[in-house]
Amino acid sequence: MPATWVGWKYNIGGGLVSLSLDITSLSVIKSGGGYGVDGCGDGKADPFDPCDAIYTAAHYLAKSGYAIDPRKAIFNYNHAWWYVDKVMAKADEINTQAVYHPSDTPEITGDYFMVPATGRVTSGYGMRWGKRHTGVDIGKNQRPYDVPIVAAADGVVIRSAFKGAYGHHVIIKHVINNKEYETLYAHMTGRAVREGQRVVKGQFLGNMGSTGDSTGPHLHFEIHEGPWNPSRTNSVDPVKYLPQLKYKG
């Protein structure tokens, strides 16, 4: 309802608001105590923008106590238990069954690890540039479409976060031949996996981006023998673990 979006103080009856009211205005929403959120960062909260709508729904559910009781929070939106059942069933379906198959995915190879994205490797591991680079970079170059990043091997997501120089990044823990490894994927535009989720080799994690400290869209990819740590002392050269690099772009 418009009044829920922009604030019930603007309600003119039945949850509607005046047609002259700018319901996308962040200041109007703030003043009205509405739930509208500018999810995509374009300076307005537009209910017809899917990005803003998703963030707003999440905001509404959070304020309705979703963390404590998800069913009750959803009930609060429509006051009907059949609706709650339907939403929960659809969420479970998406969560457990939906698989996104993006285009331009790298070939799934039989090695322990696969190359996690297509594109030319633009920076290698090591000290070539007078500093330690603890992974390899794969460039997006001039490709105008989303370039997917996939899990290099089967494992469990132990970190999915937006933070610091890595920007949107994911860390996956793998056990291969009874040995623990962790792989890290950084600078993505967003994240399609959550912490604790089990992933399979080749599963979509997110798209190449430039979040965090990055000068252009690329994937920064690390492999660690053992756990990732702030000093990256367990990092190893991915070239030794990946199949033969072939794509020169």
Place this chain on the structure above:
Amino acid sequence: MNNIFKLCIIIAVSLFSLFGYFYYKNTINHSEEYIYIDTATTEVVEYIEKINKMEEQVFKFVDDDMELAYLENTQDIELKYIDKKGVLEFFLAAISLNDIDLFIQSFELYTISKDIHSSAEKNKDIIIKDLISRLSREGKLIKVGFNEEKGRFGATSETVNATFFYSDGFEATVPITFSKTEDHHNGEEVYSISTSVFDMLNIIEKDKK
């Protein structure tokens, strides 16, 4: 008339000589230097220690999400890799130290990736250690003659003739080609070796027989 003809001949010969001299200077001039494996190793170890110390200092105050790629450069290291001779010094140090990571870093990524996947052996460390041992002829490598051919009007070629000298008196001259890669982190171009290790070994091990 006779004097004019003589004058023309003298001018023509002078011009030809002058042109020949500059052509020789700029086209086939060789400047051989030697890189001693012990000296190169000492220098490279010092540079690596510099980076390690810099990182130790940085980790005293940065949070855990600092990506090392974006730390300030240690210019000495960078200067090594923007120069072909510097890359060869790292290459020799890697051989001397039996340092697998340093060895890989000396090469263009697609070249070394192809080389280490030429064998079905899953443990690539074993393959690289074998390559290092064969290049050094089991630790006998003592120096490399670095002969950078200059092209027309001072332009340097991307291929150098590297003569490998061994302690048992054996020597082999290997043409080594370099390629440039631009780093998108800071826009600098650095060199790496784009000649396959197996192409080097084909010459060294052929000459040995």
